[in-house]
Amino acid sequence: MATQAAPAIKPQSERESAQSPWVQSTRRILRNPGGRIGVGLLVFFIAVAIFAPLISPYDPVIQHAGDELLAPNGQYLLGTDEFGRDLLSRIIWGTRISLTVGLISVAIGFAFGATTGLISGYLGGWVDAVVNRLWDCLLSFPTILLGIAVVLVTGPGAVNAAIAVGISNIPIFARLARACALTEKERDYVLAARTLGSDNSRIVFRHIMPNALSPLIVQSAVAMAFAVLLEASLSFLGLGAQPPEPSWGSMLSYSRQFLRVAWYYGVFPGVALTMLLIGLNYFSDAMRDALDPRQINVGR
């Protein structure tokens, strides 16, 4: 029996080991039902963002005089806003702002957070103490307040909102990277690298960093959902993308004055935002299961 079963298993394991870790984790994400929902929604929104000029029926900032606050109809599928702008086109173009701000802010959080976290965790001593206290302090600000504070200094706007969200992401990445550096620096391969004469920066970035990548990548997906939500919240408060830029958060903010006559104005941008967030949440959960099974999923 055992000799019969062995050949059936062997090709499978050969195939797995021949694949790069990226292909393996993508397979594992897609094997998970939630992961499929997440990837599907994400691919959809990314496609919408890329092909926005091709698929949007109108220019998102063109005002159609006489067509203000029209309910959904054959000409304007999701209706128009108070300036007669097509809501569908604005929602389509709003995808670009959400995803771009999300990407920029995750990149900022990852770059600064991972670098400082790895270095401070590896070096230890006073550098670690000072850097760690600074991040503790940033974490003691509720993130939306940190965002508001940063936008106050830089002025409102989509790019500044991205910077604000990015800064609030730094401490989370830094803590994660530091924790990895703390465990990894005790390992034999680091000792070996040091014995061979590698300097600190080579040890941190060539040897330790690859081993810290999995949790950092999982955190990037979580941070992306968080960033999209925070950008929408800042825009809703009037601190993110400025008119006439079509941001979902600011559309919802302006819709409040017209809810009595135009329910669709307050509903559709929120549907888009919620779908994107559902996609990102499912994706990050599946990614955590695929890449980092040790972490328990605690609510955000």
Next chain:
Amino acid sequence: MVSYIIRRLLQLIPVILLSSFLVFMLLHLVPGDPAETVAGPDATPDVIAAVRVKMGLDKPLLVQYAIWLEQIAQGDLGKSYISKMPVIDLVGYAFPATMQLALSSLLLAIVISLPLGVIAAIRQGSKIDLFVQGYTALGLAVPNFWLGILLILLFALVLGMLPPGGRIDPMQNPGMGLRSLILPSITLGLHMSAVFTRFVRTAMLEVLHEDYVRTARAKGLPERSVVVGHALRSALVPVVTVVGLQFGRLLGGAVVVESVFAWPGVGRLIIQAVEQRDYTVVSAALLWLVMVFVLINLITDITYAYLDPRIRLSRGGG
């Protein structure tokens, strides 16, 4: 326990100093010269210079910070540029409204999540479990300001059952006070109820497979007392931490929800002050919320240490 509390209090000092310094720097980094604002639009350079000396803006930055800190320690948060009211009065008026909203949302979230999480865990894989998981997935994704808009649309504009916004003091009119509280509390509490439900479910699932739960069953205890008396009791220990951490986040969420419902709390105070570029109010209200946040984290840590001796006995803990 006492030494743990003292250690945690000592750890607070650098956090408070640094965060207050960040808020102080915020005042200096914002565009515009406060001396010009206070002196008025027609002031001559001499007058502005005099105001600057009077406000202490000519002193070195660290000296200014020390003076500012001393004033705050004495309860003097400065005056609003716009309304000329003492900021401590503005924050003092707004804070009870924020706490009322935050506490009622917290209560709502706990009342929803405990039964949902426990039932989903007991009937793992059943239809109820699937429903609960759908609820949490949706609750985690729906942005609170959009939920607020939907609730206003349905319950205030279409059905006309509840007021669309504003706060009525429950001390003066309990009935109306409660009605004005319902929609904002649901809006703020739903996300948290999803977080808690997920957490209670996971914690219960872990505990239900423990030996002592099997022992309790084997002793012939009724299922209800196995679940509530044995499993839930220990599952609640990690839940306490999450409640504490989430309560801090609730204060951040309140900033947005208060804007949706014109709820006169600290969050709305901050947003209005941002719009009017009233920076003394912004910084004082920010500092206030951060301090509350830090305090809640402290209470959470201490409660957790009380419930779990491993934490308070570990060196460096927290």
